[in-house]
Amino acid sequence: MSVKERLHSLQKQINEVCKECNRDPSSVQIVAVTKYVSMETTKEALDAGLVHIGENRAEGAVEKWEKLGDRGTWHFIGSLQTRKVKQITGKVKYLHSLDRLSLAQELDKRIDDGHVMKCFVQVNVSGEESKSGLSPEEVVPFLESLAEFKSIEVVGLMTMAPFVEDPELTRPVFKQLRVLRDKVQSLQLQHAPCTELSMGMSNDFKVAIEEGATFVRIGSALVGRE
Ligand SMILES: *Cc1c(COP(=O)(O)O)cnc(C)c1O
Helix, strand or coil, X not given: CCHHHHHHHHHHHHHHHHHHXXXXXXXXXXXXXXXXXXXXXXXXXXXXXXXXXXXXXXXXXHHHHHHHHHHCEEEEXXXXXXXXXXXXXXXXXXXXXXXXXXXXXXXXXXXXXXXXXXXXXXXXXXXXXXXXXXXXXHHHXXXXXXXXXXXXXXXXXXXXXXXXXXXXXXXXXXXXHHHHHHHHHHHCECCECCCEEECCCCCCHHHHHHCCCCEEEECCCCCCCC
């Protein structure tokens, strides 16, 4: 199947879920995760009308950005080593994995004056050892500590649910992230409007949308794996 056909099928599924839970499908943005695929397939994704492109390695992001940068909006979705920050600033518009103060400091140092990085704070809701992200209790104090960084705007929260056969089991994780987002939003922090939720991947995007996802990060079900 071509990316265009997969996108058609995915958008249809998103529309159906949105209808069932009374959401406007345009409130759900698809981030096409191209970390498993070539430049050619990434180009195919852009040609199919996808706008948001997500990569999880600095090298992969830079390589694709150099050829296709002006055609899309770039998202960095993986853990980011502090020393690699300078490779992606000025290229990537959204960072989905802000999880520590040292990363915020480096971002603020490397981003040109007057520019901002739209960040999601990554939360390890499920508490799995293998997952990065702050614990839910750490989120508000962390956000408060970001106020001094003029180039960081916290647009939302991000999580990765545990991989399970039955996506229904991920629901409590997504729900908890939404509750936390609502709490942060009610604080009305100027540097952290926190209106968005980055959650849901190929296997669990429907449940994530039902629980309020505004950005779903879809790789294998959309661009495949090469
Ligand atoms: C790889 C990846 C995805 C996409 O995974 P699929 O299951 O292929 O849709 C989404 N988010 C993150 C953080 C990833 O690393």
